[in-house]
Amino acid sequence: MTDLANTPSDNRAIVIGAGLGGLSAAMRLGAKGYRVTVLDKLDRAGGRGSSITQDGHRFDLGPTIVTVPDVFEKLWADCGRDFRADVDLRPLEPFYEVRWPDGSSFKASSDDDAMLAEVARLNPNDVDGFKRFLRDAQKRYVVGYEGMVAKPMNKMWETIKVLPMFAWLRADRSIYGLAAARVKDERLRMALSFHPLFIGGDPMHVTSIYALVAHLEKTYGVHYAMGGVQRIADAMADVIRAQGGAIRHETVADEILVEDGAAKAVRLDDGTELNAPLIVSNADAGFTYDHLLRNHKKKRWTPAKLARKRWSMGLYVWYFGTKGTVGKWADLGHHTIVNGPRFKGLLKDIFMKGKLSDDMSLYIHRPSVTDPSAAPEGDDTFYVLSPVPHLGWINAVDWKSEEPKYRAKVAAELEKIMPGFQHDISTEMVFTPETFKERYLSPHGSGFSLEPRILQSAWFRPHNVSEEAKGLYLVGAGTHPGAGLPGVVSSAEVLSKLVPDMPMQRTQTRLAAE
Secondary structure, eight states: OOOGGGSOOTTEEEEEOOBHHHHHHHHHHHHTTOEEEEEOSSSSTBGGGOEEEETTEEEEOSOOOBSOHHHHHHHHHHTTOOHHHHOOEEEOSSSEEEEOTTSOEEEEOSOHHHHHHHHHHHOGGGHHHHHHHHHHHHHHIIIIIITTTTSOOOSHHHHHTTHHHHHHTTTTSBHHHHHHHHOOOHHHHHHHHOGGGGGTOOTTTSBGGGGHHHHHHHHHOOEEETTOHHHHHHHHHHHHHHTTOEEEOSOOEEEEEEETTEEEEEEETTSOEEEOSEEEEOSOHHHIIIIITTTSOOSSSOHHHHHHSOBOOEEEEEEEEESSOTTSSTTOOSEEEEOOSOSHHHHHIIIIIOOOOSSOOEEEEOGGGTOGGGSSTTOEEEEEEEEEOOTTSTTOOOHHHHHHHHHHHHHHHHHHHSTTHHHHEEEEEEEOHHHHHHHSOOGGGOSSSBOOOGGGSGGGSOOSBOSSSBTEEEOSTTSSSOSSHHHHHHHHHHHHHHSOOOHHHHHHHHHHHO
8 A cells, every 4th residue: 555654745644553542533534534644563453452362362452341332433423434333332231240358249230220229238328329429420421521521621711611510519529539428338439439440540539520430331331342442443444444544553653753843744763754744643642742752842741740740550461361161150240340358548559659569459351251252162261450550659560570479469369259260271461561661652651641630631631732843633541531442532533623624525525415
């Protein structure tokens, strides 16, 4: 295929990174009439949402669920396509099961009566408080999701004008604080407040606006894409190529070149320069400003300012396949969250002390329960995740020495619910924060870029339209609205509102309408 980045045309655009945010941006730019080239260091599309197949087991490396299918359906529709025709999305019931050391559990689902029964089973006195929490979540959804997520926040006024509503909704209170004000049972407080961990936030400090996730789950459900999130990424790549765009894998963007205050080209690590008047970075915002723009003087996102920011936690992820275990551990479903003996204390160790604790909480993903293609026939595929400190602490974890010891601790916890599983393992691999730093170029090896605290959100977050160079835009977890599949896909929708259509595309649209 022709190298579109070197095609002499005013409608050239380069997207750095083929994560879900970069792919969404390329699709939207393609729909606007741009000739897009996507550059990515990995061997396949998806970024954190990519996969590795090893010994017949497909390991989804990052996100595992889709909580707001609407963002994908709208993206496809705006490109003249049908998402459901390209991706087989299956609703999950229950969404997930939360377990505690005392043997109790809580299953989240879309069934209102079932949810109330689950709450009553744990603590009958908290049913009314749970109902009130759901009303809280709905109010925060209207303000925080409908009112902000897919809207540009690069002008301070856009944030200032929602402050009265934020004050009314007590956005200064943490999501855990809101849960604690509504229910008394510590298990329920955890079950209602842990969701920010899925986007890198500390429930003890992230704003209560994130209660909106409970409303998202209730309204849209929780879904799994057959073939994993990798299937979504591959379908996005297909749309980009159908639009005339190109995706260049195993291609490393080393620097964004700026001339007269405007981004003009991307220099690759082999010295090749690709010119384009519009450049979008799906690389982490911190990496974009610290590395890709390292030779350009910054006005706002200086190294010193980035160094003062709070970054999301790191992730320890153990991927393994088991032989002949279909039907074994029958009570272990598609998604299970296993709590350790501490919730608040563990969060403090991870987010405030940078300490690797002996105890842990685990997120277990068993996709082969829903999708047989994830494993060879009769076998299972597992992904076990433990939140850990990122690498930016003074006494950062030395994962080279600690990884085997930590894996043994994780295995001991898993043996309690999957007895004998270690004898069934047929293949395995491990990601630590060091892997995230190397594979995804994540500052400090953080799992989700900047932590989504209130003063690191909206206008306070790196903007979708860069303040540092004209013609440079940002999408993905490190910019507005933030991490998670709905967030990174919505960041490209924000981009589409900031970038003009190409004149030729507008003419074609008008003629088609006539």
